[in-house]
Amino acid sequence: MSRSDRSTRAMHQALPPALREAVDDFAEHLSRVRNRSTHTVRAYVTDLVSLFDHAVRMGCVDLAELDLSVLRSWLARQRTTGAARTSLARRAASARAFSAWAHRAGLLSADVGAALASPRAHRELPSVLRADQAAALVDGPTRRITPTDPPPTDLPDTHGAPTNPARTGPAGEAAVPLRDRVLLELLYATGVRVSEACGLDVGDVDHGRRVIRVFGKGGRERSVPYGVPAQRALDDWLRQGRPAMVGAHSGDALLLGARGGRLNPTIARQIVGAYAEAAGLPRTSPHGLRHSAATHLLEGGADLRAVQELLGHSSLASTQIYTHVSVERLRAAYRQAHPRA
Structure with a gap:
């Protein structure tokens, strides 16, 4: 306490x-x-x-x-x-x-x-990665970009399970990059919160339609699509990675920690930060990937309401901040490129 x-x-x-x-x-x-x-x-x-x-x-x-x-x-x-x-x-x-x-x-x-009135909270524009930076981060495990300071493996999983013996062998060690890859792919492909990603069960993945079932704040359920790269990462993880890390306390958890239990959100944050540092990117968190996914969707022409639904925002006002991010990036590009800026 x-x-x-x-x-x-x-x-x-x-x-x-x-x-x-x-x-x-x-x-x-x-x-x-x-x-x-x-x-x-x-x-x-x-x-x-x-x-x-x-x-x-x-x-x-x-x-x-x-x-x-x-x-x-x-x-x-x-x-x-x-x-x-x-x-x-x-x-x-x-x-x-x-x-x-x-x-x-x-x-x-x-x-x-x-x-009762209250001061309006000052909302800073979220920091987002460029599309190429996000791709470099997500591709880190595939391209063998190894974090110089890997996340510690002695923190408890959600269920506090004992260390999984399979994790200490060659198969378990080879499974970690597959786990890291699917975590990064899902966070960026879907824009889900880190707690939502760690809360996914194997049965929450619809491979045929390429959507995941997510339980967000207040227990609200939503379906979020993902792309082909995330599907490949999921296939590799479920076929080769998860079986090597599964243990008595794994249950139906999709993402597993070093002890075989459900992946701890704290460890997930450390994984994202470590791969970002290894790739030479700005300091990044899972929420930064969520911001980046929303911004890139809007910049690609996605409807604001659709992005609201994907992110699980109860209010459109929470989603509208990403339109400001896009406008600011447009202004920065204008100031840099236009001769009369």
Whole structure:
């Protein structure tokens, strides 16, 4: 448990019983009803515990006493302690979500958070690779570009399985580049999140139609197509690579770690970063490949709505940032090439 988690837990235990119970009930609602991830629920709980700790210091010991002035005071205090605009926007969203739920549940007589404003988070344009750079990264395992600092193999897989003996032999060692190749191909070909890629099962791959079934945020299911290079990588991995790394704890997981369990997203990030460094590319993450895939799709003429569906964005506004990326790249090319720029 991190220091931040220990601090949140201590503040949670110090809250009055009614407030502590409200936090726990809201967390259960997010997890069971809204199907939010453990990480998301933890973020909401952290924000709410901070809010209620501030409310208690203001003399608010009962949930019915929570009002807009308390919410605004809490955000103002966060601002004075140096919280970033993105953090303030997220915390305000947490307060509004809780207030709306508490009102529906009859715990608050009014939705006091509905009128809570928050600073608009500054959205930086994502860093993307050029098409040739993305190709160099994805082709790394095939072209024997070996990372100079390979990812550690002693981190636990998702299931914490013991080391797979097959992984230590020649067949297991030869399987690793095949695993790395299919990971890189899928991340760039489909634009899926790293957690979505690591969560894929063998049965989620439709080889005939060349699509994968992905379960995204909130458990939302979508189908995402992939191309011929990714299909070749999948064929090689399933025929030669996965059988050499499979173990008792592999289950139906498509991508496997060194211990035979489902590939850990942390290891997947290290794999991408290591191959990017080995290829002499800018620092790159799986999310950078997602950004690159979306940008290249739009630059190639894909419809914005189609890209939204592929990425699994619930709002078109999240996808529209990639149109700005394309425009900025167009402007840069214009300034460089046009004599009257």
